[in-house]
Amino acid sequence: MKGVLRIPVWAVLGGLLMCAANPEPGMTIRLAVPKQVAAQAAARAAGDASSPPPVLMLEDLEVGNGEGLTIRVLGPAEPGSSGSRPVLAVSATVGSPQKVPAAPVQHLTLAVPLNEKASRLLKGKSEITLTLEVEDSPGRTLKLKRAYFHIGEPSKPSSPH
Secondary structure, eight states: OHHHHHHHHHHHHHHHHHHHHSOOOSEEEEEEOOHHHHHHHHHHHTTOTTSOOOEEEEEEEEEOTTBOOEEEEEOOOOTTSSSOOOEEEEEEOSSBOOSSOOSSOEEEEEEEEOOHHHHHHHTTOSEEEEEEEEESOTTOOOOOSEEEEEOOOOOOOOOOO
């Protein structure tokens, strides 16, 4: 009888240890979508290539000395999906992955252009929840001052010289 009771206990302990070893990855942020960004996203989603893509700004992002950091931007789970979230961008810095940023720590503002899926998601929205995940650096957490959408101007055709 004792052997039978040990199996469920070990299964539960194993599950808890796996959860502890793989905490929920990423940083979830709720952002206001400026009207201009939502309008540009709507125009872009409708096929207007002259409308700028949405750009997520990560201000005062903490990066270690010589650190290569790859960040995936995920949108909210799509209705009817099993929790999978669309990838809206992947952006990176050049260097080696670090679990903990090496001294001297640097702070930078990273501009992350978002893809066409993001344009479709942002059209008509006043706010959105995004998730930032670090790739290839297990345990690495992001630290930044704030995230916001850059308000871009419509691109103008370049004039010939």
